[in-house]
Amino acid sequence: MPAAANPAARAAPPRKAVPPPEALLGWYDRHRRRLPWRAEAGKREAPYRVFLSEIMLQQTTVVTVRPYYAAFLKRWPDVEALAAAPLEEVLSAWAGLGYYARARNLHACAKAVVARHGGRFPADEAALLDLPGIGPYTAAAIASIAFDRRAAPVDGNWERVVARLFAVDEPLPKARAKLRALALTLLPDEGYGDFAQAMMDLGATICTPRKPACALCPWRPDCAGYATGAPEVYPLKAAKAARPTRRGVAFLAVRADGAVLVRSRPASGLLGGMSEVPSTPWEVDGVASPAGHAPLNAQWCALNAPVTHVFSHFALELDVWRADLSAATRAPAGHRWVRPEGFDAEAFPSVMRKVLAKL
DNA sequence: CATGCGTGGAC
DNA sequence: TGTCCAAGCAT
Structure with missing residues (x-):
């Protein structure tokens, strides 16, 4: 969608270019990855499935999550089934996946959805945020992906993409608030769920941590990080403590x-x-x-x-x-x-x- | 806001 | 081999 196509754009005062969401959404249409928890184009996945996948994917790779996701879905096909399960069974099924508080909270969350919301996940980001184990990222992810609500699930992928797009010179974790604010400027006017997943796919396949494939990036013309010649240095990070x-x-x-x-x-x-x-x-x-x-x-x-x-x-x-x-x-x-x-x-x-x- | 909280794979 | 990394949350 070139700006020149719009006559009014020529008259408009020069304004800092924001990477156009259409470019990313178009790329996503052509390259969307097939994942067990992702609906086909034009459809939405059931909120329970989005929820289950998002909890499992917290700090955990797609490859690791796949078999656990399939096993959980088979054993507990819906939120009522999960809520009714004994915690010990959930922990046993989670064993090996790590960050075990997630399993305890997953179970507590299922119970809360049944008790507070009649077994229906709320579509509201704020209501989702109130549930155990659901933080800012996951609330926004469920709201946007499962309900197509306007929300920005800013995860590590988003942070990396945004830090490069704007060549943010402040290191993580301090830069988090700034990255989030910049991320909000990128949101499209519709297609929030697709946009959220497109950002993650872009980060996972093109705008990768080590050797980003800028030649394939739909936002390369708009990327300040690319313009510096060393986009891979972003996001800057504070030194981390040694491991005893x-x-x-x-x-x-x-x-x-x-x-x-x-x-x-x-x-x-x-x-x-x-x-x-x-x-x-x-x-x-x-x-x-x-x-x-x-x-x-x-x-x-x-x-x-x-x-x-x-x-x-x-x-x-x-x-x-x-x-x-x-x-x-x-x-x-x-x-x-x-x-x-x-x-x-x-x-x-x-x-x-x-x-x-x-x- | 810093810290505690798993695991396995890539380089 | 060590280091970094992966769709973060709770406190």
Whole structure:
């Protein structure tokens, strides 16, 4: 849609060019990716599906989410089904996906939608924002994608695209407010859902973090970042803190019938509500006397194969101690025996799967 | 506003 | 191998 086609544009005073939304929407029409949670052109996906996908996609890649999304949808086809499920089942199905507060909030949100809204997701950004696990991004994503409401779901893709379009010289996270304000200037007059998804696709396939494919970008003529010759430097980022290493000992108590001693973690915090093998606390300098933390008195034998795992804000090095016990051994309070056939039904996070692999 | 909160893949 | 990164939220 060239400005010259409009006679009035010639007379208008010169005004800072805003990248035209039509260019992006046209590109999206031609290149829209097929994704399990994305409706065909001209249609809208059910709000529950948008909701489920958006929660799963928070800080998580499309490739990782795919199988979880399919499994959840099959097991809990609608919000009522999810709301009626026991939390333990939801956590178990979520195991391996990470950021487990999302699973707890997903479940709480389903219940809230049933209780507060009769099982219908609200279309209002503000009402969505009130629900557990739904923040500014997800509220805007559901409002725009599921309901085609005017909203800007500014995620990492949007931030990168906008930072480059305007060559924003302020680093993240401080630049967030400015990026959001600039993002709002880009919105079209209609087609909000398509525009939101187009921004994400552009960021995921063209305006990528490392080597953006500017030659294929519909907004290249309008991009200040491209004009600088080094668009990939945007968005600028503040230096991040180093990641410390914590150490501990995990206790693999194995009964003669193969059952392993397991417990559940506290409902909130790191790996909240997930299942685990008992262990010492995980501390930066390790634990002085691990034996004092053993779940039961036994002949503990150190395996010479520590488990290493990297969390978002620390690395973990876990030594594993094993003890073999008679089939009659009772589980201490707060613990339970789980046989290998039962592992899949447990909510073991990845680090615990690594520990159990030492069996 | 900074920090806590997972995981696996790419380079 | 280490570093960065992916459709953020809660506190």
